Amino acid sequence: MFRKLVTVEEAKKLLDQNFTPKPLGIETVSLSEAHGRVLAVDIISPFDVPPFDRSTVDGYAVKADDTFGADEDRPLSLKLCGEVTIGEAPKVKIGRGMAAEIVTGAPMPEGADAVVMMEHTVRKGETILVHTSVSKTENIMRAGSDIRKGETVLKKSVLLSSHEVGVLAAVGAAKVNVYKRPRVAIISTGAEIVEPGKQLASGKIYDINAHALSAEVIECGGEPINLGIVQDQADQMKTALKEALTVADVVITSGGVSVGPTDIIPKVLDMLGKPGVIIYGVAMRPGKPTTMAIINGKPVFSLPGHPASSLLTFHLFVKPVLIKMTGRTEELPLTVKAVTSERLFPARGRRTYVTVTLKRDKKGKIMAYPVPTGASGAITTLSKADGFMEIHENQQFVHAGETVTVHLFKPEVYYSLMK
């Protein structure tokens, strides 16, 4: 069965036509579990924060009018009528000429509209000498001055960091509705791969992809389900993919899709449901064997076995889908302009991706240095690279010194370049 390779854009379009990534539903978690989750509803405050007028100082709650004209030399005297403590409803009412002792954070008693700071007063028995005038609302934090009742304090789709968790606590949200994390089943294939920790027999190498892809899934806000290593045989692969499609919302396989005698994954996928395989390879390098299927509404990404290729194709095709499934507002694409250090050629007729490290030269230019990949199998390529650049299949070459766009793996890289 010969199928034409599609371009990167055609692949994205085909994926888009056959699968609409969206959140998988809502679950309720406790506030202590909310950090790092994606809010699934707008949060509207059911009350004012603070819920009452509060004193912002230690002093005396008064009627501001009663202090009019007071100054250091000519104090006015008020009658002490009680005290207001923090955390309790005030038991006093302030009439004309009266004052109640109040501490920082305590609710304002009825009738009072300002607080005179302790240091501007002298107490003589039940008489308070006020040595300054205060205006209405002075030294008061008004009810609702932080958050008004009915105000939308957080919008759905926000990723909850510490500050948003604080806002949730402020409005009393002990339980929080967040989007379910997409579950992502991960299958590694290949007769040569062995689980790390096991003995490495002759001809074998350790499975890198299942672990690196699991970590990528976590970074996207998904929940990885590592189904281990499955041999490249139709019956075993069919069983594994069936299980994957049962337990997960998205399936990723790596390996077993190079064009060779053991290329059975596409055949198995087509048996499992409709529409089956929609992309039988992409005109790109690395990443040519990348295969995608939709099985009864769930996407299956069959990525190449080489670690650098599988992580690159994860970034290009899987990550944008996962981010949408988490319910997050889409991220800014992380790119930076850089100058290539050497002339680069695309693979003939294929979109070419070159992993690079970025460094400022003496003149301050951001330079992109290709990371030698040896074969595309090199995992160290990725651990050393800051990002990757793209060479279009129609380009003859990229000049040394040409300005190109580099896609970054992490925002921190960008920041460290700018310092």
Added chain:
Amino acid sequence: MFRKLVTVEEAKKLLDQNFTPKPLGIETVSLSEAHGRVLAVDIISPFDVPPFDRSTVDGYAVKADDTFGADEDRPLSLKLCGEVTIGEAPKVKIGRGMAAEIVTGAPMPEGADAVVMMEHTVRKGETILVHTSVSKTENIMRAGSDIRKGETVLKKSVLLSSHEVGVLAAVGAAKVNVYKRPRVAIISTGAEIVEPGKQLASGKIYDINAHALSAEVIECGGEPINLGIVQDQADQMKTALKEALTVADVVITSGGVSVGPTDIIPKVLDMLGKPGVIIYGVAMRPGKPTTMAIINGKPVFSLPGHPASSLLTFHLFVKPVLIKMTGRTEELPLTVKAVTSERLFPARGRRTYVTVTLKRDKKGKIMAYPVPTGASGAITTLSKADGFMEIHENQQFVHAGETVTVHLFKPEVYYSLMK
């Protein structure tokens, strides 16, 4: 007891003199739990990766010399002597004039030093017609070309992201030695505060700090232990602090340290161990009541009760200590230059921190707009702010239009400004 406020720098110096933050020891986790942890040892590869020469194509393993002079029109013929499959030790040996079928990723058989791609050959029974010449090592990924035996592939103190997890898998690290996470006990105090989810009686507000600080601790790589709300009474506070010092490596309290009649935390701290309280307040705004103690080798940070103040003082004093305790190499301070939108005054004699939002104006300048705080209690201040600027106590004011340094809460903010 009257104690002089110390400056921000004096506070940092005192803390530094009394407590040396360092990792708390090493624990072993499985590879699937390693993501997000901090590596505690250098990782040295015990073998070459790949461990053997591998074919990078499907084709025939040959002696390169035997193909010399072959081209499209004049093929040379070699004798097929077997095949090499992936994942198994080769059973054939390549002598002069011989070839073995080989698939991508399979180990090179003894005697062969190059691979001819399948498409440059024609098979006739046991004879292989080779239509191209290959040079030594052509189409081979050499043993150790990704990672050499004895090579240090990861340095200790690195935060493990997906790429590093891939490298760990490559060298077969099923178990990983990581630094223990610092455990951080969090206590909220105040007669007015109530746990979110409970009924909000008159005069009460919800506890924001315990939840926001827990999330901050997670973001620093620590493990929060929320000990709930403790009343501002000596016996209760003593019991809670004792428990905190037993279960955790670091203790954070919030509230109960304003200068007032209920200021009992410093007194209790001094009873619990040596040297006791080392900082009785900092000449800063907000954050003046910030108190720090060292009790038998463990730091206790008593932060103000106002949410914005407690998070700001957490950023300034607690976060740098926690980051060092996680074992991570220290982060770049996240700062950006911005232009103030208005004239700003410091509080008299106190280092003043102003939370700001950052935005580019029409001319491309990054402008810093102060976020109105009302009183320093406003939590929404922080959820809206991108960072904070500092006004030195000796400065009279900051001009509108002056360029200042803004400390960012997150690197993403920086990136979005630069686009």
